[in-house]
Amino acid sequence: MVEAEDLEQRIRQGVGDVSHIVVNDLTGTKDHWEALIVSEAFSGKSPIEQHQMVYAALGELMAGPVHALALKTYSPESWAKQEG
Amino acid sequence: MEDTLQERIQGIIDNNDVVLFMKGTKHFPQCGFSATLVEVLRRAGSEFQDVNVLEDPGIRHGIKEFSNWPTIPQLYVRGKFVGGCDIVREMYEKGDLDAVLSPKEG
Numbered sequence: 149m150v151e152a153e154d155l156e157q158r159i160r161q162g163v164g165d166v167s168h169i170v171v172n173d174l175t176g177t178k179d180h181w182e183a184l185i186v187s188e189a190f191s192g193k194s195p196i197e198q199h200q201m202v203y204a205a206l207g208e209l210m211a212g213p214v215h216a217l218a219l220k221t222y223s224p225e226s227w228a229k230q231e232g
Numbered sequence: 233m234e235d236t237l238q239e240r241i242q243g244i245i246d247n248n249d250v251v252l253f254m255k256g257t258k259h260f261p262q263c264g265f266s267a268t269l270v271e272v273l274r275r276a277g278s279e280f281q282d283v284n285v286l287e288d289p290g291i292r293h294g295i296k297e298f299s300n301w302p303t304i305p306q307l308y309v310r311g312k313f314v315g316g317c318d319i320v321r322e323m324y325e326k327g328d329l330d331a332v333l334s335p336k337e338g
Contacts, residue, residue, distance in 0.1 A: 195319045196301075203302050210302040216265065217303070219318050 162205020182218040250280035265317040
């Protein structure tokens with residue numbers, strides 16, 4: 149189990165330049181999560197690289213406490229397009 | 233990671249054009265994320281080899297190091313890591329997956 153605030157803080161620190169982040173507990177059990185993250189640090193990176201940056205920020209949390217994490221990652225530019 | 237494990241994983245990826253490392257099998261997925269990718273590949277009309285990591289603890293652990301990717305499922309096409317559930321599903325929804333799956337001419 150892990151708290152949403154912990155995930156958000158780890159991602160903000162590890163990824164950096166986070167301008168928008170939403171972390172949702174999908175099941176109410178604090179182990180299945182989804183996160184939407186907008187960061188300038190994602191600019192010019194492939195989706196694989198972007199997700200690897202988030203996984204790296206969460207480190208050992210991915211090896212136990214977080215059973216599942218659905219990710220949506222955007223650079224500010226791609227986020228603006230997404231919002232249309 | 234042990235060299236032999238690394239070689240085993242590399243061998244699986246080299247010997248199959250499209251490989252899905254997943255929990256369960258394509259006929260009986262045992263995780264929602266794995267089931268999603270099986271369905272995406274089915275809709276995309278792709279033949280693929282499934283590798284059930286639940287039956288092989290070595291691969292289950294090793295595949296996470298192999299691509300520096302801590303989650304399963306993982307999709308590989310012609311030797312290249314394509315992504316996990318979210319990335320592949322998004323490629324499918326955007327219509328980008330066919331180009332990745334179909335062999336390039338010449």
